[in-house]
Amino acid sequence: MFAAYSPDILKNKDRQIKEAIENAKRLAGELCAQPAPTYDSFMKPLEKAGAEISRLFFPVGHLNSVCNSKETQELYAACIPLLSDYSTWFSQNADIMKAVKKIAEADDLSTSRRKSVEDTLRSFRLGGVDLPADKKQRVKEISLALSELGNAFFQNLLNATAAYELEIIDPADMEGIPESDLAGMKTENGWKLTLQMPVYIAYMTHGRNREIREKLYRAYCTRAPENGEVIENTMRLRHELAQLTGFSGYAEYSLASKDAESPADVLKLLETLLERVKKPAEKEIEELKAFFGQELESHDLMFASEQYKKHLYGFDEELYRPYFEKNNVIDGMIRFLGEVFSLSFERVEAPVWHKSVAVYDISRKGHGFARLYMDMETRKEKRDGAWMNDWVTRHTEDGKIIPATAVIAANFPAAKDGRPSLLRHRDVVTLFHEMGHALHHICSEVDEADVSGINGVEWDAVEFPSQFLELFAYEEDVLAIFARHYQTGEIIPAEMVDKLKEVRSYHAALVILRQVELGMFDMLIHRKPCTEAEVQKILDTVRAKTSLIQQPAYNKFQNGFSHIFSGGYAAGYYSYKWAERMSADAFMEFRKHGIFNRELADRYFDIILKNGGSRRAMELYKEFIGREPGIDAMLELEGIKA
Secondary structure, eight states: OOOSSOGGGGTTHHHHHHHHHHHHHHHHHHHTTOSSOOIIIIIHHHHHHHHHHHHHHHHHHHHHHHSOOHHHHHHHHHHHHHHHHHHHHHHTOHHHHHHHHHHHTOSOOOHHHHHHHHHHHHHHHHHTTTSOHHHHHHHHHHHHHHHHHHHHHHHHHHHHHHHOEEEEOOGGGGTTOOHHHHHHHBOSSSEEEESSHHHHHHHHHHOOOHHHHHHHHHHHTTOOTTHHHHHHHHHHHHHHHHHHTTOSSHHHHHHTTSSSOOHHHHHHHHHHHHHHHHHHHHHHHHHHHHHHOSOOOGGGHHHHHHHHHHHHHOOOHHHHGGGOBHHHHHHHHHHHHHHHHOEEEEEEOOOOSSTTOEEEEEEETTEEEEEEEEEEEOOTTSOSSOEEEEEEOOEEETTEEEOEEEEEEEEEOOOBTTBOOBOOHHHHHHHHHHHHHHHHHHTOOOSOGGGSTTTTOOTTTTTHHHHHHHGGGGOHHHHHHHOBOTTTOOBOOHHHHHHHHHHHTTTHHHHHHHHHHHHHHHHHHTTSOOOHHHHHHHHHHHHHHHOSSOOOTTOOGGGGOHHHHTSSOTTTTTHHHHHHHHHHHHHHHHHHHOTTOHHHHHHHIIIIITTTTSSOHHHHHHHHHSSOOOSHHHHHHTTOOO
16 A cells, blocks of 8 residues: 555545445435345445445545655545545435444354444433434534544644654753663754654653753643644534533543443543552652652653662663663564464565564464564654554455554654664663554454454454553563673573563552543533533642643643544543553463463453454453453552552
8 A cells, every 4th residue: 555655645535535425325326225124134244334434535534644744634634524524424325324224133143343333322422313304413523523623633732743853962951861871863064853753752861950950841731822722623513512412521432432321430440540559649749749859840750760769770761772772672572473373474575655664474384364563663753652452453344354554653763874772671662552452453363343353343442451461561571582782692680670660650640640630621512512611620620630741831641642632532531541451461360371372362362352342342341351350450460458
């Protein structure tokens, strides 16, 4: 699909997508004429048409994230209305719904087909299929507007992040920055600080110049002020959409397709966590303040925390980086996955969008079944963070298996001027996390695309496999596979691994408290329509309960909270903690029976990964572990005692 990146890749994509949508609509009309529709005669042809639309749109959305340009922005913006219109048209089509209801009456549907039908019927309700024509039209208008607002939020943030540069001339201002990070900041006349994650984190963690830290912090948390208006419009439209479709607010609308039953259930979990971690977090912050010896402000927190960690444990993150050369880590993770899940990765040549991208064909026990692209290095035109994109979903089409394809993207330091890309251990954890998502998607053996891979998985359970896999990145037997000094070949010493585990619980209560804060804020703002000022007021109210350091008045964190305003986590940010109950509990079983326990690994592969979204996540989890998860394992892993 991708040649060496050039404008020709995207040429006429909007026209092709429009044609594919028109073909899908025409096909649906023909299929609805069937007097006795079946899954094979009705759902499978529609699935094929939907797969074609997804195939055409993927390079547009993907390249807008990894090779962002004026061209990708314009094309993406042009495609959004087309896709939104089709999605709304489908979910409001009473004729399609009637056919799906007939199919639902069949007694011979497989488990995955039954789930696909049930999920589709739910989407009709959420789309307002039974509404009068004028309200249907309003739902359509809102859906399009929300898609456009999400794109605007994302683009504003990306542009603001890319635009900021702070030139540094005086070497004294760069004191404390590790050599491995300095190389990526060097310019002809000095150094350049940006808001790109590798640079921002490096200076905020190690930069000794407090004034510069405050400048960077202020720039980071005041990015994209225009997103305040985007948020206000988004909140108003989300609430209107929820009420039109029969819900009291967007929080209830969002949870209709999740594992959590109600906002009250979510808030109960978050309040319970708050109760368990507040006192330990207060102790952590008081100790940090005493160590820092001066007033601790927000722009000091990462720096002070790193210095105190060194003081307490003799832990210097930079000493670990030579053991985590990027290519060694990737190769070692692949070996680990081979040992625990019998997976094989074969590096292959294929067209890619950037020369640094690696491509792998994946097999298990001699059976090839998927392809994975890995785009690991930071670039100015690439969005921040790390993520997994589900390119192609495994399904059957005309009796043939269409294999899955996924992309893992990250923003690790780029190799430069002969210096290799050396990762922090937290980067290794991130890589394992995203690979967990990728395996969840590509290892599915479900034939129906709607519930294969991560499709159909409740949003508050989709983080389970990713959080689960990242926990292995702390285990000595796993690190021994790949954590070798890039110059000497020395395996990482056992005492350094022990230190990693020890440090893992460092400020764990503060980290959980921050997640509770974000989850509460997200859930509370989605109970009713909120103005920009009201969003701020709710955030301030939540922070009064959860934040142990006074945030500066200029901090507009919400304007950069892309998870809920341009991602899929609206009224769902709590999902990380909801799923972590499962991931921690499951990992403890491996701790109990052995990290490389093949029987347990095979059960995980066969029950969790192969089934994708074809059954409810909690049902699969209970089959795998034999019980519902609690929060004790999660807190135990973080070193927080009852």
